[in-house]
Amino acid sequence: MYLIISQAMGSSPWDQVEVKDNDAYNLTERYLPLINLAVWTACAALYFRRPQAVTTNAALRLGFFWLALAVLADWIGFVVLEHPLAVDAEGFYVAQAPWLYMTYAAVFVAPLLFRWRSKRKA
Numbered sequence: 001m002y003l004i005i006s007q008a009m010g011s012s013p014w015d016q017v018e019v020k021d022n023d024a025y026n027l028t029e030r031y032l033p034l035i036n037l038a039v040w041t042a043c044a045a046l047y048f049r050r051p052q053a054v055t056t057n058a059a060l061r062l063g064f065f066w067l068a069l070a071v072l073a074d075w076i077g078f079v080v081l082e083h084p085l086a087v088d089a090e091g092f093y094v095a096q097a098p099w100l101y102m103t104y105a106a107v108f109v110a111p112l113l114f115r116w117r118s119k120r121k122a
Helices: 002-008 023-029 032-047 056-080 089-093 099-121
Strands: none
Touching: 002 023, 032 056, 032 099, 056 089, 056 099
16 A cells, blocks of 8 residues: 555655654555454464354454564564664654554454354354
């Protein structure tokens, strides 16, 4: 989404601009928690294909596992590795608050949301 909005705004997504000063990213980040909630809920639906497999305990375990993977992938992908979109720890964890943490919350609650939806349908 960031890449598309950046192109639509006439800027390069690869410009070396601080995250807090990047208009395309600042517009995009507000929608990332909702996008992640939709994507990870769909992933939970694929993971829990059998209705009997959907328990609250299983959804919690999956949410914690996905959250740990997301935090680790973000840290490696945006803080540790050097590339045009990389930032320092402060730029990633402070400048992107509260949207980053809302995205992490969406990753965690997505399996629980699917559990709740599947329970209501039953």
